């Protein structure tokens with residue numbers, strides 16, 4: 314063959330798509346999004362503005378049927394994490410939001426032989442250890458019964474500040490399962506840490522810029538006084554957790570959470586020449602790894618913050634996408650090799 318062969322592209326479906334953190338990262342690694350499902354109106358507006366060629370099912374995942382969806386190579390689902398988070402109600406599968414995990418399993422079963430080759434899940438790290446490990450065992454057993462390889466090594470906590478160039482600390486649990494119909498085993502080549510990358514908050518946050526007055530806190534605000542007491546000369550990001558300023562690791566940004574959308578003091582702060590101000594939603598998007606995210610004008614600011622806090626960071630999805638694409642390519646080479654062997658036997 315003359316010239317270089319173009320690498321094959323794969324397809325994916327997105328459940329609980331949010332504004333498409335997984336989709337953005339995977340698309341950078343030869344996995345294109347065929348369809349997505351999300352029920353929140355504002356998240357759908359942002360998703361549609363950024364993924365114009367994806368079929369978006371704006372509905373409750375519980376009403377979605379596999380027969381309405383094109384089969385895909387990869388299914389990803391960052392299902393709601395509030396009930397599995399250490400800071401949440403810890404009700405796990407006793408909470409309606411926690412039960413949405415079983416909607417993923419239902420769809421896999423509805424697809425039957427057409428089920429995706431790869432299943433990718435994302436949730437709170439506490440899902441693995443919380444409730445004495447019982448939640449994770451339930452997840453593991455449901456995924457295996459649906460026809461996937463899924464051992465303990467198929468789940469790993471990855472944090473953006475260790476595995477990507479982003480300065481945000483964002484530890485999340487990622488789970489990768491592989492269909493027993495398509496793979497000989499479920500081995501995962503997890504991304505390695507990027508230990509030598511120098512992080513610079515200044516590449517993400519405009520410490521010297523003057524922004525709209527509404528981002529600033531008054532000097533007599535009690536939160537101003539709390540943060541001012543811990544002020545350092547360096548460029549730092551300060552985050553309030555209930556009644557304390559969260560201790561920070563120098564040069565990093567604390568986890569951006571969906572709580573930011575509740576307003577008040579939930580958005581991290583910085584000191585700029587004009588005073589203490591919240592990070593803008595655009596700075597948060599950058600710290601989450603979105604370089605060119607479009608927010609439609611009808612999406613209010615509070616919803617933009619929620620969407621960013623809810624999102625998977627695209628750069629970590631990109632690294633996982635690479636591992637998944639490599640595993641799919643190996644599968645394709647194996648099945649091409651078997652087809653060649655069969656052709657030789659029938660000729661011989």
Ligand SMILES: C[S@@+](CC[C@H](N)C(=O)[O-])C[C@H]1O[C@@H](n2cnc3c(N)ncnc32)[C@H](O)[C@@H]1O
Pocket residue numbers: 328329330331332333334335336350351352353356372373374375390391392393394413623624625626
């Ligand atoms: C953690 S976010 C997902 C982030 C996303 N996977 C990504 O790649 O950036 C969870 C999303 O699930 C949506 N959601 C929760 N329950 C849902 C349901 N029953 N049906 C559809 N979407 C749902 C929420 O609105 C939220 O946007």
